Amino acid sequence: MSELHNEAPLLQHLRSTLVENTPFCSGTLGLQPRDFTLYYGKDKNARQLSLSGTSTRDVEALHELEQACEPATFGRNAEAVLDEAYRKAGKMDSDNFLLGLDVAQSRLVDIVHAGLLAGEDGSKGIKAELYKLNVYGKDAFFKPHKDTPRGTDMFGSLVLVFPTPHEGGALLLRHDGNEWTFDAAKLLSAAAHYDLKRIAYIAFFSDVEHEVLPVTSGHRVTITYNLYWAGPPAVAFPDELSVIHPKHSNFAAVGEALVELLADPTFLPEGGTLGFGLRHAYPFEKRWEYGMPNPLEKLSGWLKGSDAALFRALGALSLDPNPWLIARTEDYDITVMTDRVVSIGYTEENECYSILRYHNGVRVLEQNPDGTVKRSECEDVYESTYPDGDGKSVVVFWVTPYGKSNQIGSEYTAYGNEPSSAWMYMTVSLLVDVGPVGDRANISGIVGVTAMQSKK
Numbered sequence: 001m002s003e004l005h006n007e008a009p010l011l012q013h014l015r016s017t018l019v020e021n022t023p024f025c026s027g028t029l030g031l032q033p034r035d036f037t038l039y040y041g042k043d044k045n046a047r048q049l050s051l052s053g054t055s056t057r058d059v060e061a062l063h064e065l066e067q068a069c070e071p072a073t074f075g076r077n078a079e080a081v082l083d084e085a086y087r088k089a090g091k092m093d094s095d096n097f098l099l100g101l102d103v104a105q106s107r108l109v110d111i112v113h114a115g116l117l118a119g120e121d122g123s124k125g126i127k128a129e130l131y132k133l134n135v136y137g138k139d140a141f142f143k144p145h146k147d148t149p150r151g152t153d154m155f156g157s158l159v160l161v162f163p164t165p166h167e168g169g170a171l172l173l174r175h176d177g178n179e180w181t182f183d184a185a186k187l188l189s190a191a192a193h194y195d196l197k198r199i200a201y202i203a204f205f206s207d208v209e210h211e212v213l214p215v216t217s218g219h220r221v222t223i224t225y226n227l228y229w230a231g232p233p234a235v236a237f238p239d240e241l242s243v244i245h246p247k248h249s250n251f252a253a254v255g256e257a258l259v260e261l262l263a264d265p266t267f268l269p270e271g272g273t274l275g276f277g278l279r280h281a282y283p284f285e286k287r288w289e290y291g292m293p294n295p296l297e298k299l300s301g302w303l304k305g306s307d308a309a310l311f312r313a314l315g316a317l318s319l320d321p322n323p324w325l326i327a328r329t330e331d332y333d334i335t336v337m338t339d340r341v342v343s344i345g346y347t348e349e350n351e352c353y354s355i356l357r358y359h360n361g362v363r364v365l366e367q368n369p370d371g372t373v374k375r376s377e378c379e380d381v382y383e384s385t386y387p388d389g390d391g392k393s394v395v396v397f398w399v400t401p402y403g404k405s406n407q408i409g410s411e412y413t414a415y416g417n418e419p420s421s422a423w424m425y426m427t428v429s430l431l432v433d434v435g436p437v438g439d440r441a442n443i444s445g446i447v448g449v450t451a452m453q454s455k456k
């Protein structure tokens with residue numbers, strides 16, 4: 001029993017360690033000598049120094065850096081205010097210096113991501129944007145404040161403190177009635193025995209109040225970064241880029257092939273609906289539950305490589321491709337689609353039937369190149385089962401097949417002998433209506449996917 005007695009606090013300690021949740025993350029990180037090199041200056045005669053040196057010459061160089069800085073302002077009601085009773089420090093704008101360390105390439109962004117973000121936010125990407133360099137000489141400080149977010153996507157700040165000789169200048173953070181101290185000078189002198197020189201880093205959310213206590217000696221040099229939620233990964237095709245190979249990623253080559261196909265008078269002469277399976281995999285939540293964001297909404301901004309080339313080439317022909325979810329049940333040989341993620345919930349019938357009947361689903365019939373439609377007996381069964389069904393169906397000509405990647409699942413419960421829960425997986429594909437030969441952008445006479453869109 002006494003053992004158990006001893007264990008309980010340890011277990012508790014482990015538990016509280018595992019669930020610790022602070023609005024910041026901090027530590028030290030060893031870097032290569034070149035990472036500490038700083039170039040600065042407003043003219044062509046840039047100066048150079050190492051932010052890891054401790055010799056007398058290095059300290060002189062720090063003094064020169066301090067002289068080259070401007071007095072730091074702070075934000076008050078969207079205005080930059082100079083007030084040495086509030087903030088006394090030197091600052092240099094990011095245009096006027098260059099640091100050897102590339103934060104985007106270093107592990108720091110990953111470290112901050114893992115340290116600061118958990119739960120749902122953990123799946124979002126972040127980026128750090130260089131903001132300012134500050135030199136806090138003796139008696140410099142910064143009174144309590146919160147960092148003004150620059151843009152709605154900014155969620156925090158990252159501060160790097162360099163191992164330049166200094167004392168004092170601890171950063172205090174306050175949030176929800178708690179206070180924490182980040183004393184970089186102490187952390188760095190305790191880490192001085194490591195082989196690699198270190199920086200101290202701290203990242204915190206924008207709503208955390210913080211202040212820098214007065215520096216009592218030396219130079220405290222910091223470089224700050226604004227932390228942003230990363231937008232969708234850039235489309236692989238900025239206007240300035242011209243890909244030659246691979247062909248499928250070459251916008252012009254994809255466009256030409258499309259134009260040729262659509263100019264062929266024997267190809268869907270009356271127009272119709274084209275389907276394209278996505279070639280790349282996208283980071284969709286595999287299991288979608290009601291209330292989660294609709295992953296189809298931002299897809300067009302994420303598309304990669306050949307998918308992006310295709311999307312852009314279709315747009316250039318004044319066509320309007322849209323992502324749809326395709327669901328298929330083999331045993332019933334039926335394919336349906338929806339233009340939004342659905343929560344099937346409870347169903348007494350086949351999941352595809354349920355999507356059709358209750359979730360704005362559209363039946364997908366497959367078209368042969370000659371224009372005839374592939375039909376299966378089971379589809380006839382559907383029609384005889386629901387003779388008065390709303391008749392929503394679209395004939396799709398699959399240019400490229402939809403595969404098993406990019407599937408999104410919707411949970412449902414079916415009643416057999418016992419209640420059981422299962423997931424129905426749907427595959428994201430791009431669908432686009434095309435008009436008749438000679439007028440492919442004119443889809444006014446086409447009963448295709450556009451007419452079936454639930455948002456229209």
Ligand SMILES: O=C(O)CCC(=O)C(=O)O
Pocket residue numbers: 134142147159171210212222224
């Ligand atoms: O230097 C620091 O530790 C923080 C500086 C700061 O709060 C700021 O620049 O807004």
Ligand SMILES: [Fe+2]
Pocket residue numbers: 145146147210
């Ligand atoms: Fe700040």
